[in-house]
Amino acid sequence: MSDKASSKNKTTEKKTSEGIGGGSLGQALLVPVLAVITGLILGGIVMLATGSNPIQAYGALFAGAFGTPSTIIAGIQTYFATGDNAELVKSLYPFTESLVTATPYIFAGLSVALGFRAGLFNIGAEGQFFIGALCSAYVGYSIKDLPMIIHLPLAIGAGALGGAIWGMIPGYLKARFGAHEVVNTIMMNWIAFRLSDWLLSGPMQASNFRPVTPNVAASAELPRFFEDPLRFNLGFFLALLFAYIVYWFLFKTTLGFEVRSVGANPDASKYAGMNIIKNFVLVMSFAGALAGLAGTAQVLGVDHWVGQGFSAGYGFDAIALALLGKSHPFGVVLAALLFGFLRSGATNMQSLAGIPVDIISIIQGLVIVFIAAPAIIRWLYRIKSLKVEEIVLTRGWGK
Amino acid sequence: MKKLYFVSALLIIASMILAACGTPATEAPVATEAPATEAPATEAPTEAATEAPADVVSVGMVTDLGGIDDKSFNATAYAGVQQAIDELGVDGKYLESTQQSDYARNIQQFVDEGADLVVTVGFLLGVDTAVAAKANPDTYFTIVDYSYPDCFGTDFVEGQTCGSASELPNVLGLTFATDQASFLAGYAAAASTQTGKVGTWGGINIPPVTAFMIGFEAGVNYYNAQNGTAVEVLGWDTAANEGAFIGNFESLDDGRAITESLVQEGADIVMPVAGPAGLGGAAYCQETTSCWIIGVDTDWTVSASEYTDVILTSVLKNMNVAVFEAAQAVVNGNFAGGVYSGVLANNGVSLAPVAGASDDLNAQLEAVKQGLIDGSITIAP
Numbered sequence: 001m002s003d004k005a006s007s008k009n010k011t012t013e014k015k016t017s018e019g020i021g022g023g024s025l026g027q028a029l030l031v032p033v034l035a036v037i038t039g040l041i042l043g044g045i046v047m048l049a050t051g052s053n054p055i056q057a058y059g060a061l062f063a064g065a066f067g068t069p070s071t072i073i074a075g076i077q078t079y080f081a082t083g084d085n086a087e088l089v090k091s092l093y094p095f096t097e098s099l100v101t102a103t104p105y106i107f108a109g110l111s112v113a114l115g116f117r118a119g120l121f122n123i124g125a126e127g128q129f130f131i132g133a134l135c136s137a138y139v140g141y142s143i144k145d146l147p148m149i150i151h152l153p154l155a156i157g158a159g160a161l162g163g164a165i166w167g168m169i170p171g172y173l174k175a176r177f178g179a180h181e182v183v184n185t186i187m188m189n190w191i192a193f194r195l196s197d198w199l200l201s202g203p204m205q206a207s208n209f210r211p212v213t214p215n216v217a218a219s220a221e222l223p224r225f226f227e228d229p230l231r232f233n234l235g236f237f238l239a240l241l242f243a244y245i246v247y248w249f250l251f252k253t254t255l256g257f258e259v260r261s262v263g264a265n266p267d268a269s270k271y272a273g274m275n276i277i278k279n280f281v282l283v284m285s286f287a288g289a290l291a292g293l294a295g296t297a298q299v300l301g302v303d304h305w306v307g308q309g310f311s312a313g314y315g316f317d318a319i320a321l322a323l324l325g326k327s328h329p330f331g332v333v334l335a336a337l338l339f340g341f342l343r344s345g346a347t348n349m350q351s352l353a354g355i356p357v358d359i360i361s362i363i364q365g366l367v368i369v370f371i372a373a374p375a376i377i378r379w380l381y382r383i384k385s386l387k388v389e390e391i392v393l394t395r396g397w398g399k
Numbered sequence: 400m401k402k403l404y405f406v407s408a409l410l411i412i413a414s415m416i417l418a419a420c421g422t423p424a425t426e427a428p429v430a431t432e433a434p435a436t437e438a439p440a441t442e443a444p445t446e447a448a449t450e451a452p453a454d455v456v457s458v459g460m461v462t463d464l465g466g467i468d469d470k471s472f473n474a475t476a477y478a479g480v481q482q483a484i485d486e487l488g489v490d491g492k493y494l495e496s497t498q499q500s501d502y503a504r505n506i507q508q509f510v511d512e513g514a515d516l517v518v519t520v521g522f523l524l525g526v527d528t529a530v531a532a533k534a535n536p537d538t539y540f541t542i543v544d545y546s547y548p549d550c551f552g553t554d555f556v557e558g559q560t561c562g563s564a565s566e567l568p569n570v571l572g573l574t575f576a577t578d579q580a581s582f583l584a585g586y587a588a589a590a591s592t593q594t595g596k597v598g599t600w601g602g603i604n605i606p607p608v609t610a611f612m613i614g615f616e617a618g619v620n621y622y623n624a625q626n627g628t629a630v631e632v633l634g635w636d637t638a639a640n641e642g643a644f645i646g647n648f649e650s651l652d653d654g655r656a657i658t659e660s661l662v663q664e665g666a667d668i669v670m671p672v673a674g675p676a677g678l679g680g681a682a683y684c685q686e687t688t689s690c691w692i693i694g695v696d697t698d699w700t701v702s703a704s705e706y707t708d709v710i711l712t713s714v715l716k717n718m719n720v721a722v723f724e725a726a727q728a729v730v731n732g733n734f735a736g737g738v739y740s741g742v743l744a745n746n747g748v749s750l751a752p753v754a755g756a757s758d759d760l761n762a763q764l765e766a767v768k769q770g771l772i773d774g775s776i777t778i779a780p
Contacts, residue, residue, distance in 0.1 A: 093511075097504060197646060201603055210522060211603065228534060229507045231500075302500045307523050309464035312498035347501070347508050350494055351459075357495055 032324055032331075034377050035370035036338065043363035047355060057353040064348025065341035067094040089226050094344070096232035100302060102340025104129070106239035107294035108314045109321030109332040110246050111167075111287040115181075116327040117250055118283040119263035124170060124185025125291040126315025127192030128163040132292025133299045134196055135162030137306045138204065140216025140299070151219040156238075156296055163292015164285040166192060171284025175277035181284070189315075200308065212307035222301035235297035240333065242290065247329040249286075259283055291315060320368045339364065456516070456730050457490040458483060459509030460722075461502065463521035466495050470702040471674050472718070476520045476543050479722025486723075487730050502527040510535050516729045518722055519543070522607075532570045539569050539734050541725040543718050544607065546572035546738040568736040573721045575741040577607075577695075578614030578778050579771050580714045580748040581670075584693050585618020586767055587712055587753045588668045589630040590760050591691070598633040598666030600643035600657045600680075602673035608644075611672040611695060611714060613637050617778045621767070633666050645676060654679030662690045668711055670695065681706040691754075698751045713751040720746060744772045 044054035068091075075088030108125050115122035136159035143151060170184035197211075206214040222233040250256040261269040262279045270276050294314055299306055321339060325331030346360045370377050377383070460480050462473040480491040494505040502524045509517045510531060517538060519528045522545045532540045588597045599615050601608040612635040619632050634657075635642035643661065645653035658669050658680030669684070670693035671677030677695065684690040685706055692699070692706065694713035699706065721739055728734040741747015750768075753760065770776035 093507075100500075201605070211605065212523070228530070229503065231503070298500065305526070307499055309523070310499050312501075344504075347494060347504055351492065351508050351512065354492065357497060 028326065028331075030383065031374045031377050032326070032335075032371060034381055034383075035324075035367050035374075038370055038377065038380065039363045039367035042366050043359060046362055047359065052353060052355050057349050057355050057359075060352040061342070061345040061349040063345070064094055064352075065098050065345030067091055089230060092226075093230055094348070096226070096230050098337075098341045098344040099236050100231045100233070100340075101344040102336045103235045103239050103301065104294040104298045104314045105317065105321055105336035105339050106236075106243060106333055107297060108291050108318035109325060109336050110243060110329060111290035111294070112318045112322035113325060113327040113329065113332045114246055114250070114283060114290065115287045116322055117263050118259045118279060119266065120171070120174070120280065120283060120287075121182050122167065122185055122284065122287045122291075123182055123319065124167065124188045124192075124288070124315070125294075125318045126311060126313065127185070127189035128166045128288045128291035129295040129298075129311055129315045130192045130196045131166045131295070132159035132163040132289075133295030133306050133310060134199060134204065134213075135159050135292070136220075136296040137213045137216055137299050140220035141214040141305075143220075144217055146217075146219055148219040148223075151217065152222070152300070155216070155220040155300055156293070159292045159296030159299075160289040161292070163295070164289035167288015167291070168281055168285040171281045171288075172277075174284070175280035181280075196306075196310075197308075200306065204306075206305070210307075213305050215305050216300060220300060221304060222297065224301075231302050233301040235301035238293075238297065239336075242293065243329045243333045246290070250329070255282070291318070294318075317364070320364060320371075323368060323371050455488070455490050456726070457512070457514045458492075458516045458518060458726050458729070459512070459514040460491070460493040460518040460520065461505040461509070461524060462493060462495045463502075463523055464496060464498070465674070466497075467493055469675065471696045472543070473520050474702070475697050475716070475718045476518060476722050477719075479719035480518060480726065482719060482723045483726035483730075487727060489726055489730060491726075496524075499523070503531070506531045510538055515539060516541065516726055516734070518725070520718075521545070528570065529567060532567045536569055539571075539725075539729055541571040541573060541722065543573045543722070544575070546574045569734075570736050571725055571734070572738045573718065573725075573741065574738060575716045575718070575721075575748050576610075576743070577714060577716055577748055578610045578617070579743045580716070580750050581611045581614030582618035582621070582771060582776075582778055583743075583750040583764055583768060584670060584712060584714050585615040585620075585632075586622045587618075587750070587756070587760065587764060588615070588670070588693060589619040589622035589628065590626075590763070591711060591753070591756075592630055592666075592668050594665050594667045595629065596631045596633055596665040597668045597670075598643075598658075598661035598664070599670040599672065600634045600645065600654075600661065601671075602645060602648040602676060604640075604642070604644050608672045609635075609640070609642070611670070612642055614778055615670055618767075621776065631665075633661050633664055634669075645673060648674040648676050650676055651679030651682070655683045658683045658690070658692075662687075667691065668693065670714070678703055678706070681709060684709040694751070700751070710754065712753040715749045715751055717741060717747055717749060742772075743768055 040058070044058065047054040047057055071091040075091035079085050079088045108129060111125045111128065112122050136155045139155040139158040143154070146154070166188055170181045170188055173179040173184050174181045200211040200213065204213045206212050222235045224231060224233045226232060250260060258269065258274050259279055259282070261272070262274060262276060266276055295311070298310070303310070317339060321332055321335045324335035325333070342360050342363065346357045349355050350357050458480055460477055465471065465473050467473050467477060477493055480493070483489045484491045494508060496502055496505055502519070506517055506519065506527055515538070517531070517540050519540065519542045521543060524542060525545045528540055528542050532538070597619060599612050601612060616632045616635055616637050619630050622628065623630055643657055645657055647653065654671055654673060654676035658671065661669055667689065668691045669680055671680045672695050674696070677692070681692045681699070681703060684692050685708065690709070691711040692709050693711050694703065696714070696716050698713045698715060699710045700713070721741055725734070743749065750764065753764070767776060
């Protein structure tokens, strides 16, 4: 996308207040940013209460998430002095590792955000994630001797398709029979978990007893940009591309407008002649495909095989991401980057400051509470509440 | 209205702080084996000191998904690291993995920090350990419950994406002959049963689990042959390679239900081979006082002491001993790669004291143990 186009997008965004909940961008970002800061401060208090040093901890977290400036500068100097980039590449490890961590968060967050825009609560992202990962892994390891240009898109497509099917079923049940998608996506999760247990210890098992899949073929791996141990791969840019696609779909197409209308008021949309069934099925399929791609990016880009404990709950964190990003694709990307930096930096924090990784879950939880209840943040920082258009996140029973 | 906001905001913040504080506070008593409680407190100061003096051996342990306070696998392995900290003065710490992609990152973290020995726990870390070991030949690695070359499938290349004895001299695999200790447990169970039936069940039908069950059945059969009894084993049949499995290692409810059905079929002693899920069976036995439980991996009278009154004995997989010895070898400068096999002879596996055992039974168990060690008793039928 050219600069011109992007600036044009921004202006239209403001005009139609289609953006992150209306108002100026600064206003829209104010509460999330303050929520994050407040979460970090309260997390620090928790550390103090448990006898740790929050300054040391956050220092380690920061260094673990972004790398240390001195080593990066030293790496650049060595590179220019000797032409040896090993040190530079190594200094980039923490930052790239954060981006690697953020990649599945972006995909999964987009999935839930898209659902929210249509008034659907997709709790099934975790199950869709598993199905996507398993489908991609299967295509990745079972087909051999294909050129990458065919094999890789095929494996990616399989993950998207698997996730889409897993999302489409609850979407159809909702549209056709009025079965609430929350219940159905939760049930689809359990089917996915048990199915993957069975597949890993049966049909997809690599050796005679380890419950893991075989390694995917090299031609199905998302290419990495650096040597080991840097795992930064094409998946991140794929995630950004999909964020733009979702944005374009929601705000630049007629179908996207229909989806948002149905989300805002299904009855009125139906009255206006929109096809509710088609919209629900379409959105849930698209959302499922995105969550499936989260699993795809993880298996083809990072792990290359699927075993027990493949996911750390990306599908559930995704709900938080969609809330934090106000269900806007670009907001979700920012939120996913934040989670990626927190999760990735936590390794260093745990090692250097001896603080359990669980503290990151606490901070994430606090941020979510503040996002979900902005009144707390408004009250804490004495912000006058603005009359903004609220995004309908999900509907109750029978709507 | 404004007041309502104020009050609810205050309430939410208060409850959050309480909940947040509650997490670490409740965690402390859960981790009965020192590691989790002591690590965060002691690590911070020691770390600063480790960077400077290079002569202090540093040991880093990467857990699998169970986390450091799983009361089983990871906790036992870390007990070995803890012992090395206490007795050898090494600098030790751990990193918890919450998902598959954490393994490589956590290992890399320790490599970057210049750890001398990296301990990885569980076969799922096998590939990432091998990759890191190949890339860092000066760092020693030891992995629990894995011996190489043990590739997950045909697409793994020996020495590159999975271990190889010839190519990775800096890795020590730790394996455990749990069937030997389970044989003793089976013998003790057959000697103790009132109903003439004993039971066992597992998490998933995979060799690390069924090794326990095979040994258990063989021990019962050996007791029958020696004493002319006909004690029956429910829940496992070595000849058919079939038995009772719940399909996971987490669900206490599943563990409870399967224990209940074995007891209703007549078993009064049950050995659950399913990690934490086995505690569901222990809870059932305690409530109904109709059965005894045989613990696995660790001594359940210590790690699950609330069920002590229904625990007959435990099959111990002394991962702590093996990890400690690996750390000791690094300190002494005589670390050698290869495979460590924990057996009864080197106390790598053992049987915990049997509750209420007569001197006669203890003497018999000792004799059977010696027979297993010297090979006069074999587990294979």
